[in-house]
Amino acid sequence: MKPIRKFTVRAVVPGSLSALDELAANLRWSWHEPTRRLFEHIDPELWRSSQRDPVAFLGEVDPARLSELAADGGYVEWAERERASLREYLSEPRWFQSLGAETPRTIAYFSPEFGITAALPQYSGGLGILAGDHLKAASDLGVPIVGVGLFYKAGYFSQSISPDGWQQERYPVLDPDGLPLSVLRGADGTPVQVTLALPGDASLHARVWKASVGRITLLMLDTDIPANADELRSVTDRLYGGGGEHRLLQELLLGIGGVRAVRAFTELSGTPAPDVFHMNEGHAGFLGLERIATYIGEGLTFAESLQLVRAGTVFTTHTPVPAGIDRFDRALVERYLSSSLLPGVDPADALALGVEPGADPATSAFNMAVMGLRLAQHANGVSKLHGQVSRRMFGDLWPGFDADEVPITSITNGVHAPTWTDPALLGIAEETLGTGDTEHADWRSPALSDGEFWGVKRRMRLQLVEDARRRLAASWAEQHPGSAVPQWISQVLDPDTLTVGFARRVPTYKRLTLMLQDPERLTAILTNPERPVQLVIAGKSHPADDEGKRLIQQLVQFAQQSELRERIVFLPDYDMGMAEILYPGCDVWLNNPLRPLEACGTSGMKAAMNGALNLSILDGWWAEYAGDDYGWVIPSADSAGDAGERDALEAAALYDVLEHRVAPRYYERDGDGVPAEWVRRVRQTLATLVPELGADRMVREYVERLYRPAAEHASRVIADGARGARELAAWSAKVRAAWPGVHVVHVESGGVEAPHVGDELHLRAHVELDGLAPDDVTVEVVYGRSRSGDVIDAARQAALHPTTDAGAGASTGPALYTGTVVLDRAGAFGYTVRVVPRHPLLLSTAELGLVATAG
Numbered sequence: 001m002k003p004i005r006k007f008t009v010r011a012v013v014p015g016s017l018s019a020l021d022e023l024a025a026n027l028r029w030s031w032h033e034p035t036r037r038l039f040e041h042i043d044p045e046l047w048r049s050s051q052r053d054p055v056a057f058l059g060e061v062d063p064a065r066l067s068e069l070a071a072d073g074g075y076v077e078w079a080e081r082e083r084a085s086l087r088e089y090l091s092e093p094r095w096f097q098s099l100g101a102e103t104p105r106t107i108a109y110f111s112p113e114f115g116i117t118a119a120l121p122q123y124s125g126g127l128g129i130l131a132g133d134h135l136k137a138a139s140d141l142g143v144p145i146v147g148v149g150l151f152y153k154a155g156y157f158s159q160s161i162s163p164d165g166w167q168q169e170r171y172p173v174l175d176p177d178g179l180p181l182s183v184l185r186g187a188d189g190t191p192v193q194v195t196l197a198l199p200g201d202a203s204l205h206a207r208v209w210k211a212s213v214g215r216i217t218l219l220m221l222d223t224d225i226p227a228n229a230d231e232l233r234s235v236t237d238r239l240y241g242g243g244g245e246h247r248l249l250q251e252l253l254l255g256i257g258g259v260r261a262v263r264a265f266t267e268l269s270g271t272p273a274p275d276v277f278h279m280n281e282g283h284a285g286f287l288g289l290e291r292i293a294t295y296i297g298e299g300l301t302f303a304e305s306l307q308l309v310r311a312g313t314v315f316t317t318h319t320p321v322p323a324g325i326d327r328f329d330r331a332l333v334e335r336y337l338s339s340s341l342l343p344g345v346d347p348a349d350a351l352a353l354g355v356e357p358g359a360d361p362a363t364s365a366f367n368m369a370v371m372g373l374r375l376a377q378h379a380n381g382v383s384k385l386h387g388q389v390s391r392r393m394f395g396d397l398w399p400g401f402d403a404d405e406v407p408i409t410s411i412t413n414g415v416h417a418p419t420w421t422d423p424a425l426l427g428i429a430e431e432t433l434g435t436g437d438t439e440h441a442d443w444r445s446p447a448l449s450d451g452e453f454w455g456v457k458r459r460m461r462l463q464l465v466e467d468a469r470r471r472l473a474a475s476w477a478e479q480h481p482g483s484a485v486p487q488w489i490s491q492v493l494d495p496d497t498l499t500v501g502f503a504r505r506v507p508t509y510k511r512l513t514l515m516l517q518d519p520e521r522l523t524a525i526l527t528n529p530e531r532p533v534q535l536v537i538a539g540k541s542h543p544a545d546d547e548g549k550r551l552i553q554q555l556v557q558f559a560q561q562s563e564l565r566e567r568i569v570f571l572p573d574y575d576m577g578m579a580e581i582l583y584p585g586c587d588v589w590l591n592n593p594l595r596p597l598e599a600c601g602t603s604g605m606k607a608a609m610n611g612a613l614n615l616s617i618l619d620g621w622w623a624e625y626a627g628d629d630y631g632w633v634i635p636s637a638d639s640a641g642d643a644g645e646r647d648a649l650e651a652a653a654l655y656d657v658l659e660h661r662v663a664p665r666y667y668e669r670d671g672d673g674v675p676a677e678w679v680r681r682v683r684q685t686l687a688t689l690v691p692e693l694g695a696d697r698m699v700r701e702y703v704e705r706l707y708r709p710a711a712e713h714a715s716r717v718i719a720d721g722a723r724g725a726r727e728l729a730a731w732s733a734k735v736r737a738a739w740p741g742v743h744v745v746h747v748e749s750g751g752v753e754a755p756h757v758g759d760e761l762h763l764r765a766h767v768e769l770d771g772l773a774p775d776d777v778t779v780e781v782v783y784g785r786s787r788s789g790d791v792i793d794a795a796r797q798a799a800l801h802p803t804t805d806a807g808a809g810a811s812t813g814p815a816l817y818t819g820t821v822v823l824d825r826a827g828a829f830g831y832t833v834r835v836v837p838r839h840p841l842l843l844s845t846a847e848l849g850l851v852a853t854a855g
């Protein structure tokens with residue numbers, strides 16, 4: 001029978017064990033193994049079956065067992081120790097507190113999804129899990145972030161697979177009362193309500209859930225409250241993709257409602273107001289408009305407010321695939337912006353921010369990434385290669401500049417080691433290496449023998465084998481009600497066989513089925529009698545993506561063949577809970593995206609943290625970290641004629657590496673059955689690669705390279721009644737108006753009749769400034785090697801200086817600029833002269849997208 005309503009009754013924990021409630025209420029348990037051990041001790045079997053979620057677990061534990069432990073002095077003391085450790089963690093100074101005064105006060109981090117733990121399923125994939133890892137690492141480092149997201153009633157979806165291999169979606173509804181969340185309340189105890197005005201005098205209301213992620217507060221807006229009209233209660237029903245009206249409402253709520261929620265939270269808690277706003281992808285872009293509206297309310301113009309917002313905003317782009325970016329119908333956005341949603345903001349000004357470069361402003365789609373980049377003075381991609389790709393992809397926003405001058409930098413993603421390292425590895429590090437910091441342990445130390453290490457790796461592999469069998473049995477039972485689970489399921493996979501993992505969302509570019517290019521070859525590799533290989537595969541397709549579902553179906557049907565089904569399995573419902581067991585169980589992590597479409601890819605990092613070697617196309621993070629000890633590169637066939645040929649070539653390369661290099665190495669054993677060379681590489685990976693892959697490294701980089709500069713810049717433009725912002729806005733308008741008349745009239749050079757290294761090139765450039773002052777611009781020579789055609793490679797710049805020409809009239813005609821370049825290298829040399837705007841509050845030459853180049 002189906003209940004019409006469900007809710008969760010929370011357990012009453014005996015008073016002497018109140019520490020358990022306090023520990024369960026802070027999500028630090030999701031990465032703090034000592035806290036988990038404390039819970040596990042209560043009832044290990046139930047702990048596992050409740051997915052290691054303390055809140056659910058405490059709700060189900062036998063009260064008699066709790067009473068027993070309440071009377072057990074040793075256990076009570078243990079719980080108190082863990083409570084004290086949590087309190088200390090929450091209050092002690094950490095890395096950020098050692099940085100001194102020039103730091104941001106509060107950073108508001110906006111993301112449409114957060115993957116903190118499987119028990120709080122508010123993510124669909126990499127973007128969300130990265131956001132979760134960002135908060136956790138920020139907590140560990142003491143970085144004062146406030147997270148802002150939505151609370152989706154049904155999260156993403158649960159996947160099951162029909163007997164014929166077709167993905168099916170279910171949307172189990174979450175009960176926030178059964179989760180470690182509390183409602184944000186005002187000083188008088190009533191829940192804070194955030195309200196957005198909608199067209200037609202309607203309103204959208206949201207309550208605000210608070211989650212504690214260690215030291216970080218995560219605010220999540222939820223529209224499922226009685227104050228809303230029925231159709232608006234479902235705005236936060238599910239985590240969607242796509243760009244329809246429902247998605248637009250979610251993003252308006254995230255951006256605009258999110259800023260309002262942060263304001264309520266900081267005022268109520270006495271937290272300083274944010275000086276930096278970080279958009280994790282374009283979905284939260286409306287936050288900039290809400291902030292502009294606030295400044296307009298304080299008497300500034302749109303242009304001045306924009307300067308204030310830009311100075312303190314960081315935008316991170318995550319996709320090199322244009323189809324991955326949210327684009328809304330312009331008329332739809334206009335309808336919402338024309339209501340009283342953003343008081344004082346002229347809809348035309350706001351709409352202009354989302355116009356795609358080169359498109360007709362009247363018909364252009366409203367592009368959230370483009371708006372994000374216009375609202376943020378600080379922007380980055382998520383690996384070095386992705387930074388390059390992004391500078392090209394968004395280069396049209398800065399016309400006239402080469403890609404390497406586009407102001408988008410990169411910070412390579414990282415993953416949170418305490419979350420993603422298997423407890424067995426943590427245990428062995430504590431026992432033999434004397435540290436609980438697996439990310440920075442000396443994994444090559446002789447204190448840990450290869451045999452012992454290999455024993456731990458086998459345990460993790462066995463754990464995956466058992467988990468896979470359990471999952472497949474449960475899935476069988478669900479799909480074939482009433483029939484017994486067949487015997488073969490209890491024999492799938494083997495704890496001593498080379499185990500290759502492949503799990504990810506299933507967009508086309510990730511090429512889930514590349515391995516099926518030559519099914520016979522793959523079959524031969526899997527069933528090789530001396531050197532067998534087993535494959536564990538998982539992944540969800542977006543519910544609207546039938547093409548992705550067809551790929552899953554192909555794979556499932558391939559894996560169903562009776563001679564292969566023990567060697568290749570597809571596990572339904574990939575999520576963080578599965579991931580925690582999958583990565584440690586794998587020897588090799590496979591990734592074969594279509595280069596360069598994988599922005600970073602983090603699953604391979606998590607696998608490396610658990611003693612797996614990577615087997616991957618040189619894309620995303622692997623393009624900068626690949627090394628012989630860390631795994632193998634699958635050569636890319638970038639120059640292949642078409643997609644089909646490229647797939648065929650890259651698949652053949654994959655089979656070759658797997659069969660001839662990976663498997664022989666794995667099965668090369670010493671007298672004790674240990675693959676010594678393999679283990680050496682894995683230990684080398686743990687010792688030297690893993691410290692680079694941590695989210696702590698990533699968050700430090702964000703603080704040093706983006707958050708601090710953003711906070712400093714924001715304080716400069718806001719100081720003194722926003723004098724900087726007003727000046728910059730007025731100056732930008734003046735320069736933009738004059739720019740069509742600015743040009744380099746004529747360049748003369750001397751000193752290069754028969755040039756040699758060491759000679760000087762003397763330049764005299766006549767420049768029309770059309771009323772701008774010499775101080776408003778930089779006139780510079782851009783020079784470097786010029787081998788092919790019309791490009792200057794590795795261009796360098798040198799400023800030319802305003803010069804009064806003896807005898808020329810003072811203020812009429814073009815201005816003269818002169819300067820010298822020393823020819824310090826032999827070979828083909830090229831140069832040009834250009835004019836760019838100059839202002840002390842600009843961060844990059846390209847910022848205004850204005851340049852006048854000679855010729």
Ligand SMILES: *Cc1c(COP(=O)(O)O)cnc(C)c1O
Binds near residue numbers: 126503505575579600
């Ligand atoms: C890490 C992770 C991802 C992202 O992996 P990619 O390599 O970026 O595709 C997706 N889902 C889960 C459950 C993960 O743990």
